[in-house]
Amino acid sequence: MNKDQIVEKICQKILDKGLVMIEISAKHVHLTQNDVDELFGRGYQLNYVRELSQKGQYLCKERVDVSGPKGTLRNVAILGPCRGLTQVELSIAEARKLGIDAPVRLSGDTKGTPGITISFENNHVNSPDGAIIAKRHIHITPDEARRLNLSHEEVVSVQVLSEQRALTFDDTIVRIDEKASFAMHIDIEEANSANISKLGYGLIRKATK
Numbered sequence: 560m561n562k563d564q565i566v567e568k569i570c571q572k573i574l575d576k577g578l579v580m581i582e583i584s585a586k587h588v589h590l591t592q593n594d595v596d597e598l599f600g601r602g603y604q605l606n607y608v609r610e611l612s613q614k615g616q617y618l619c620k621e622r623v624d625v626s627g628p629k630g631t632l633r634n635v636a637i638l639g640p641c642r643g644l645t646q647v648e649l650s651i652a653e654a655r656k657l658g659i660d661a662p663v664r665l666s667g668d669t670k671g672t673p674g675i676t677i678s679f680e681n682n683h684v685n686s687p688d689g690a691i692i693a694k695r696h697i698h699i700t701p702d703e704a705r706r707l708n709l710s711h712e713e714v715v716s717v718q719v720l721s722e723q724r725a726l727t728f729d730d731t732i733v734r735i736d737e738k739a740s741f742a743m744h745i746d747i748e749e750a751n752s753a754n755i756s757k758l759g760y761g762l763i764r765k766a767t768k
């Protein structure tokens with residue numbers, strides 16, 4: 560076996576144990592091109608800064624403010640590319656600060672969620688819905704999911720390998736996608752509760768029925 564084959568074999572062994580990297584998602588906004596036009600001018604193209612872990616997703620240079628009845632969060636990141644629906648992902652504490660009672664939802668599932676105002680300089684968009692607390696989830700490819708015997712939208716538990724604050728996150732949704740990079744996404748409050756500062760690791764457990 561050459562070096563690459565050995566590395567490959569070790570990686571497969573680790574995957575087979577269900578070890579998943581845990582990444583932290585800070586508050587951010589996804590915008591429709593229509594809302595980009597409203598905020599930055601007609602036909603405006605958001606500027607790329609860097610790729611995120613999920614292929615095709617990137618951080619934009621532009622920042623916006625988001626507001627609710629009780630307050631404003633400034634300089635909130637925009638993630639590109641533009642989507643079919645505008646969505647603002649907040650932590651529970653951030654939503655509370657804005658006075659918005661946002662529900663825990665999977666990204667993209669914004670139907671019936673509270674409205675929120677997005678601003679850039681003197682331009683505002685009053686999105687009629689889209690404020691959510693992102694539901695924790697695992698991105699995984701079909702091949703990796705097969706190896707771990709996981710199905711799309713399956714609910715699993717992830718035992719976080721943490722010093723001082725070991726805990727298991729139940730209610731974690733599996734999202735299978737050809738373009739996925741295998742990782743779990745949690746928000747800043749979930750990360751704090753497990754004492755994860757930048758990157759964490761956990762073990763996927765099938766939920767016991």
Ligand SMILES: [Zn+2]
Nearest residue numbers: 613696698744
């Ligand atoms: Zn994600």
